[in-house]
Amino acid sequence: MRSQTLVCFYLLFLLALFFSFHSATSKSHLQLKRGASLSVDDASDFLTSPDNSFTCGFHNLGSSNAYWFAIWFTNSKDKTIVWMANRDRPVNSRGSEVHFRGDGTMILTDVDGTVVWQTNTTTTDVAIAKVLNSGNLVLENPQGDILWQSFDFPTDTLLPFQTFTKNKRLTSALRKGSYESGYFNLNFGSDNVLRLISDTPDTSSNYWPNPDLNVYTNGRTNYNSSRVAFLDDMGRFLSSDQLQINASDMGYGIKRRMTIDYDGNLRIYSLMNSTGLWEITWQALRKPCSVLGVCGRNAICVYAPDPQCACPPGFEVNDPSDWNAGCRATFNETLLHSQQVKFMEIPHVDFYGFDLNWTSPITLEACRDMCLKDFRCLAFSYRILGQGFCYVKSALLNGYESPDFPASIYIKVPSSVQPPNPSSLFESGTMCGYAEPERIVGSPSMYDFTPKRVKWIYIYSFCAALGGLELMIIVLGWWFLFRKHGVPASVEAGYRMISSNFKRYAYAELKKATTNFKTELGRGGSGTVYIGVLSDGREVAVKKLGDVFQVQDEYSTEISTIGKINHMNLVRMWGFCSEGRHRLLVYEYIENSSLDKHLFNSNFLTWKQRFAVALGTAKGLAYLHHECLEWVIHCDVKPENILLDGEFQPKIADFGLAKLSQRGGPGSEFTRIRGTKGYMAPEWALNHPITAKVDVYGYGVVILEMVRGIRLSNWDVDDDYKNEAALTSFVRTVKKKIERGNSSWVESFVDPRLEGKFSRKQAETLVQIGLSCVEEDRNKRPTMASVVQTLLECEDDTEIQISDNL
Template sequence: MTTNSPSLFLLFPLFISITFSSFPKASPSSTPHSKTTLNRGSSLSVEDKDNTLTSPSGSFSCGFYQLGPNAFSFSIWFTHSANKTITWTANRDHPINGRGSRITFRNDGTMVLTDVDGAVVWATNTTSTDASKAELLNSGNLVITNSSGSVLWQSFDSPTDTLLPSQPITKQSKLVSSFANGALSSGYYSLYFDSDNVLILLYDGPEISSVYWPNQDLNVWQNGRTKYNSTRRAVLDDNGWFSSSDRLQFNASDAGPGIKRRLTMDYDGNLRLYSLNESDGSWKITWEALSQLCNVHGACGRNGVCVYDPTPKCSCPPFYKISDERDWNGGCKLGFDRFNYSVDKDRFVEVSGLTCNATEGDTSTAGSLYMTNGRKAIWVYFYGFVSAVGAIEFLFIASGWWFLFRKRDVPNEVEIEEGYQMITSQFRRFTYGELKKATRNFKEELGRGGSGAVYKGILNDKRVVAVKRLIDVTQGEDEFWAEVSTIGKINHMNLVRMYGFCSEDKHRLLVYEYLEKGSLDKLLFNWSGTGDTLLGWKQRLVKDKIASEDESWVGDLVDMRIMKGELNMKQAEMMVVIALLCVEEDSNRRPTMDAVVEHLVAND
């Protein structure tokens, strides 16, 4: 026994080490109360700060973020970044109380954020009984899915100020900056697609609103953009490349896989792309929209001046001072009081030896404004003189502008009217009163298009006519001219005839032959009707050769460059896009010929 005892002592430490090493180790990125999913009926409480959702990789966390001593938000942040860099917030403008508030995944499939009094501060729009769980993905996207894994709701659809890789910005979404550094509430700057399908940066301040990126001194093409792609979609990929439907493209200076990135609309109005250094949690700027921060509108507020010293710095002009030392958005205000005056009481003094006769009737009173420097009074007739000179100068300038624009406008009106006279001399000229009477004050409307409406009327000679009335005279001048010129040259039994027109003051009307059986498109495409007017299906087809194997006819109809593979597909696609835009039902959305030509030349 004595000879074997040392071996037992040697085996005992080995047994202890093997036993303890068999227990699982906690993930360094997880917390004791973190979880990856939130099931129906469960919740997270604001009191338990470690009770969070964590993505499977541990890169993102979701839970309650402390904004102040007793103010919290429900947010998503980078787990390994310094100071928990926020990527999304549910209630950025409505903080909740630090006690009693919670986020609950209800049994009806809705995720609800409630305050201490039970009031709903934020909720998802999901009311599906099929919703099974809420989960934070490795992409940083918080999703609600059903039992089959389909996404019912996701945080990627409602970004705040940050865009993550694979998260698109669309025509329904936008990035809005925070109000100040370290704050989460909404600020004045935003990134979104405008009505021209262009991705822009907008300053929407308390008093003014203006676009400052892309450069407003250049047109869309000069900025390298296009407005002919209405998809309105932009996305940052995992390698740091950003591409947009308006042809905007840029990339991170450290482009490549394996790096955590974010595109943020910063509080100072600049759009920046950041890369995370996971070793110390710091962020590095790898791209920014504006290299000079003074180009951001509203950076220094009203009356503020942005200067480089050598970094951007806000200052106030002479005799002005900052409105709010903590916030330059308030701008600058006057450094002195414009109205600082005092009024002394007047009284009568009795003087002996004088007689004062009372006068019955109206009296006229007058007063004077003066300024004092503490030693003597200075009458301010000077201000009256300056005001009079200013008023006279204003009248001269206003008169000059009026005569200038009057001279420009009158010849145009004369030229237009002469053009009408020349081009419509073969038609009868109706008065506006005649057509108003014929249509019974435009009572019976036959149809309506992008440029105007058509009404039924009866002339004095009992002829039934169709009267087209242009809605917008300023935009309808060209259509009026073109329609009179074109239809006046056509004489065909199957086309409507033109009887006359009206060009009186701002009224532009065209008088056509009235079609008793309706328009041609209804006869051709209304299959519900009966009669011999409809074309049979065989008559609607093109040549019989289309249905046969004979392809000899193709060369007569199709550009042979297509058959030889010499066609530029990019130009062809561009032509199709422009063609579709030119036939938009809303005439206001159709591009001008200048824009069409410019786009064609740019893509030649």
């Protein structure tokens, strides 16, 4: 009897729990009808999208008394907001509500009844309000027509298929952890080009695309006046000014957003379902300090190693919580008009713009005198590019440090200002947190100009000793933690995985791993590759580089480049060795060797595998050219450099051996010959500047070889063009057959070993892409991003054409 009583009690408890839970969640709506409200007093009073991806309601920031009516990602860990109605005017935590009035207007009121926000829909035809699965809050009539939508009023975020037009803009948050509007904007300019603009209290200027280059050099066009852009559900961002962006994880089934962050950088994020965290899959600016005005007046954006704002010597921060307020002088600025002044030199630093004048050629002393004689001059920049260049500054705005900037800024200060503390540039709060690590800016030195003497004060040795001591402590700490104390196997394995992503190996270790370099996998112009097994059991490919890489500078560039780049269609580098004359690279081992081994012999690929290789290779090259944090030209695209993994997916090798060049910078073109005969673009022989279009040419040859199944050097030459090269003859022959309307021209060029088992549409697309890629005029060749897009459009075509000719 007692047991039955307990069971009944237990059932009643569960029933009560169910009803309490039901009542607590009963205010979660899929839609609101006219006359209904959402109240800030009830945390469960909100709208959700049908698939529960998005929630709309009142959102609180921390423990504050302020609330915003917003839409956020339901399943993200931090409930990431994508839209706000009252961004710059939060409401009270008590008594505020959103009311869907009978006249069709949705209105937000504060506790005192003040109208904070409302829609512009005063029509009784409005029937319901709801959140779509796209994250769009809409007001609809009974027929389902949208009469108002939040997509027309974006804040800082663009969602997939949210059209971005000439009348819209994205505006950053003012600071980290804040929702109020900041100073950075994304919008279409009057020239029809999509731009990032810094609109601070001091100045307004665009900083992306590169303001030092014209529209066409930046890869844009201003002829299309439609001014429209959107992010699709594959991770592609397309704009009417010909801008195309691809997320590094491009594909379906991933929640994404494009956001202009508080630091002024535009980024695409992908949601990791397992953790609820966001991963950056594209960003507009590799160096966040390139954002103009990110640190305010008199401040400098430095890498230490993450981006931070700092005050130069003689200045102090106005508001540590808001770097937009910049820095103020610690001295009486009227003293700058006296003769007793000196100049603080800060190497590799510049303040962009506000030049009173610039002069060249000129000496450093003459440049100094120009600044001394002009009461408006606050500093001067001096650089030597073959000859001296002097830039006299009237204001210290847009300050940034770049390790490769070939100049120094000399800031005018009174003679009474003391030399800076060695760490003065690094005591500031972190400003941005997304950039890759850079080296720490050199500590400022004092260049003391007085009428009688010039005095240098060096403090670099102190910084070097401090950095070395810090590094030693970190290394000893990790060694003590993992070698002297037991840790769970999963933790140790995770640490080993992270640390082994880029590790410096001893030569003896690699010699042992490869059994004294016994088994050779292949060799090429850059070196010889051997198979090896590391001490942790991983199979690796170890490349011994040739003499050309004995120069330390080139080798350092190699490893820093390839170590930062990661894409599923690129071979991953695990580490390197640099001991004496030994230069080695350690790569992941790819099971199925290179493409040529599976294309030009009896062990050939199926059509499905060939198309997958063509698409994957295009994705890898597009990532190198357009999406990775460095702009990389491969310069030697050929079947031997396309490796195939266990599932015959392609991975491009040897891309790190090419010269890096910055977008639009003076190093964006180079002429040192690399490559393999037959895959080298005509501009090599013509001694023309080399751009990413050389990779497009090599890719074109590769996919034509994949279609034909024959090495280019073995192609039959048409009798009409027997005096021409095989590729030229092939191009002419194909174009001639297409012009004649020969419907079977594709079948005549596809590898006969496939016995007609291929997709005619895909084959035709590959041949046409190949022909466009091998155009002699590089300007007529497509970009790899457009090649990827074209291939994706016919990826799902699975129709197998059985040729009548076979």
